[in-house]
Every structure is written in structure tokens, then in C-alpha cells.
Amino acid sequence: QQQVKQSPQSLIVQKGGISIINCAYENTAFDYFPWYQQFPGKGPALLIAIRPDVSEKKEGRFTISFNKSAKQFSLHIMDSQPGDSATYFCAASGPPGGKLIFGQGTTLQVKP
Amino acid sequence: KAGVTQTPRYLIKTRGQQVTLSCSPISGHRSVSWYQQTPGQGLQFLFEYFSETQRNKGNFPGRFSGRQFSNSRSEMNVSTLELGDSALYLCASSPQGRVSYEQYFGPGTRLTVT
Numbered sequence: 001q002q003q004v005k006q007s008p009q010s011l012i013v014q015k016g017g018i019s020i021i022n023c024a025y026e027n028t029a030f031d032y033f034p035w036y037q038q039f040p041g042k043g044p045a046l047l048i049a050i051r052p053d054v055s056e057k058k059e060g061r062f063t064i065s066f067n068k069s070a071k072q073f074s075l076h077i078m079d080s081q082p083g084d085s086a087t088y089f090c091a092a093s094g095p096p097g098g099k100l101i102f103g104q105g106t107t108l109q110v111k112p
Numbered sequence: 113k114a115g116v117t118q119t120p121r122y123l124i125k126t127r128g129q130q131v132t133l134s135c136s137p138i139s140g141h142r143s144v145s146w147y148q149q150t151p152g153q154g155l156q157f158l159f160e161y162f163s164e165t166q167r168n169k170g171n172f173p174g175r176f177s178g179r180q181f182s183n184s185r186s187e188m189n190v191s192t193l194e195l196g197d198s199a200l201y202l203c204a205s206s207p208q209g210r211v212s213y214e215q216y217f218g219p220g221t222r223l224t225v226t
Contacts, residue, residue, distance in 0.1 A: 032213045034214070034215075036217075041219075043116075043202050043204075043217035043218050043219045044155070044217045045217070046214060046215070046216060049213075089154075089155060091155075093213060096167065096168075097143075097206070098143050098145050098160035098167055098168045099145065099157045099160055099168040100147075100157060100204075101157070102154055102155040102156075104154045105154060105155075
């Protein structure tokens with residue numbers, strides 16, 4: 001019940017295309033869902049996050065869509081750029097916080 | 113503000129030894145969490161400290177321990193190192209008080225056990 005399942009494992013997108021990564025969770029106590037971006041040799045960087053009272057959140061080219069009834073959430077990267085090539089992790093957390101459960105990660109390659 | 117800093121960045125240890133890793137959180141952040149990242153298991157939660165108290169603990173053996181100081185700096189210790197402990201150890205700090213959500217990661221310490 002603590003797992004977060006992420007798909008696909010890898011993704012290749014052409015420059016300018018839309019990258020979509022999906023995650024699913026089981027624990028209904030989760031109330032915070034962030035996405036992280038990680039480049040080789042770096043720590044994960046917080047990209048965008050959402051709480052279950054909102055169905056969509058957009059920050060620049062990054063959008064989270066959240067479906068509470070299906071217990072799924074996804075990251076959309078619009079106008080994907082080669083600089084977006086990285087590993088993306090979804091995660092979930094619940095009270096009292098401080099513990100993130102991560103998906104297995106998606107390696108995104110954006111081809112020029 | 114300076115980000116989360118971790119020292120050392122790289123370590124090579126021998127099986128059976130022990131190691132201590134250090135983490136300085138972002139100024140003003142009171143919660144520090146530790147994670148282990150490996151290619152096979154991904155990112156796994158080790159433990160979280162808030163106000164010098166361990167608030168959350170993951171499913172790791174007792175060889176993994178940590179502590180937090182009054183200035184919020186944190187250390188984690190791994191005793192009797194095993195080859196499988198080779199990993200990137202990440203520290204994350206969070207600004208919230210009683211409930212921590214947003215976490216900001218440091219660059220990690222790459223531990224290699226030979």
C-alpha cells in the first residue's frame with residue numbers, strides 16, 4: 001500500500017513534443033504529490049507538486065494532472081526540449097510528512 | 113539562500129568499516145530526511161529528523177542510524193558496511209514545522225564499499 005508505480009520506465013520524445021509520465025498510488029492517506037527532476041551526478045530537484053484538492057496545476061511548461069478517484073497523477077511536459085532530458089521521479093507523502101515514497105523513475109530523452 | 117550541502121561528496125570504504133555522512137540543511141529548515149538511491153531499488157527513505165527527534169523511519173537495518181543537532185545539521189552513520197551499501201546517499205531539508213512536505217535535496221554522497 002506504500003508503493004507508487006511509475007510508467008513508462010523510459011521515454012523518447014522529439015523536440016517540441018509532449019512528454020507524459022504517469023504514476024499510480026494505493027494509499028489514500030497520501031496528500032502531497034511532487035515531481036522531481038534529476039540530472040546525472042546531481043540530487044533530485046523539485047519541479048512541481050500538487051495536493052488532492054486540485055485536479056490540475058501548471059507551472060510554465062510543466063503540468064500535473066491529478067485524478068483522485070483513480071488514484072493516479074501524471075506529469076505533462078509541453079514543448080519538450082533537449083535540456084529536459086533527465087530522469088523524472090514522482091513521489092507521494094502523507095501525514096506527518098517528511099517521508100517521500102518515490103516511483104521507480106522515468107528516463108526521458110528529447111531528441112533535437 | 114544556499115542549498116542543502118552534503119559532505120563528503122565521495123567516499124570509498126572497505127567492507128566491515130563504518131562511515132559518517134554529514135548534511136547541512138537550507139537555513140531555517142528544521143526537518144532533514146535521508147534517502148538511499150541505487151539503480152536497483154531506486155530512491156528509498158531512510159529516516160527523518162525534526163527538532164533533533166527521529167520522526168519517521170524507513171525499513172533499513174539498525175546498522176543505519178542518524179541524528180540531528182540543535183542547529184538542524186544532521187549526520188547519518190552506517191556501521192559494519194556491506195557491499196550492498198554502495199549507493200548515493202541523499203539528504204533533503206524541508207521548511208515546514210510540524211508537517212513537512214516540500215523537500216529540497218542536496219547533491220548526495222556517493223559511497224562505494226569494496
